[in-house]
Amino acid sequence: MSHKQIYYSDKYNDEHYEYRHVVLPREMVKQVPKSHLMSEDEWRRMGVQQSLGWVHYMIHEPVHQETWRRP
Numbered sequence: 001m002s003h004k005q006i007y008y009s010d011k012y013n014d015e016h017y018e019y020r021h022v023v024l025p026r027e028m029v030k031q032v033p034k035s036h037l038m039s040e041d042e043w044r045r046m047g048v049q050q051s052l053g054w055v056h057y058m059i060h061e062p063v064h065q066e067t068w069r070r071p
Contacts, residue, residue, distance in 0.1 A: 006048060017069040022048055024064045032059070032066070 006028075009021040024032070024046075031046050032038065038046075038056045043066075050068065058067040 008050075017071060019067065019069045020050075020054075022050075022066045022068060024048075024066065026064055029064045038066075 004025050004027075006025065007023040009023075011018050011020045013019070028046060033042070037059070040054075040056075043056055048066075053070040054068040055070060056066060057069050060067065
């Protein structure tokens with residue numbers, strides 16, 4: 001994986017949601033708001049590309065790894 005590209009994990013499910021992790025290049029991390037989860041408009045402006053319905057719902061360590069889910 002290049003450290004300059006966005007990495008998209010495989011999708012996985014539980015009984016309620018479909019999930020995926022997105023690993024951002026370190027230089028993009030400073031664009032991630034610390035005060036709130038990103039809206040679809042915010043993450044699309046950063047260059048994250050996913051189909052409709054994904055919701056940013058968790059930030060965890062490492063800081064550059066974001067988690068999305070959809071029903």
